[in-house]
Amino acid sequence: MHIFLTIISFIAVWVRRDYRNWERMYPTMQYIALGNLTYNFLCAAHWLWRMSPDIDWYNFTLLEMGYTFVVFPATALMFLSRYPEGAGFWRIIRHYLCWIGIYVGFEYIMQAQGTIVYKYGWSLGWSAIFDCIMFPFLRMHYKKPLLTFLLSIPMALFWLWLFDIPTHIPIEKR
Structure with missing residues (x-):
């Protein structure tokens, strides 16, 4: 499924x-x-969701690189390229709902296949809520990148707080 999504993107x-x-x-x-790299860094020891490789040689590192450097940037490109600039309110809402539906739909399939695993209270419902925030943030970043970065910091802190993600990284003594 993961290679399929990378290729189809x-x-x-x-x-x-x-x-x-x-x-x-x-x-x-x-x-x-x-954003994906930040999640992988901050949540490496306390991940909320994790993609599971569905092919032996396509390990976790390759899988995350595929999403980070192909699937997610392609999503931003496609979402913004067809954004209904100057359209009516309902057409814009339909555009958002279409992309949220695509993301939730693929994640539902991945959950059913066992190629995405949730921990620490995360679920498909939380992913849907996150998608409802992510797509407006993509649009906002396109229009006002500095404002979006400034708003992304408290948003990230909120998610860290909500899911009690430890922000300290224990350092092993040698």
């Missing part, structure tokens, strides 16, 4: 010709990648 960007917008969207593509 690449193909979708190509078929939809969204790659033509990559230079304008590049900072937001980096923002979403940075």
Whole structure:
């Protein structure tokens, strides 16, 4: 499933010709990648969700690199490339709901297959709530990157607090 999502993300960007917008969207593509890297760093010892490789040779490191550097940036690119700029309220809401639905739908399938595992109270419901925040943040980052970074800090602290994620990293003495 994970390799499939990586390949399908690449193909979708190509078929939809969204790659033509990559230079304008590049900072937001980096923002979403940075978000995933930050999660992996802060939650390495206390992860809330973790992708499980579904193929032996496609280990956790390769899997996370696929999501960080292909799937998530492709998501930002496709989401922003087709954002209904200047459209009515309901068309914009439909755009958000479509992307949230895509993310929740694929995660539901991954949960059913056992290729995503939850711990410490995280669930598909929390992922859906996170997606409802993530997509507006992607749009906000595209329009106002500095403001988004400033708002991302308290948002990250909120999630750390809510799920009681330890922020200290024990250092082993040699």
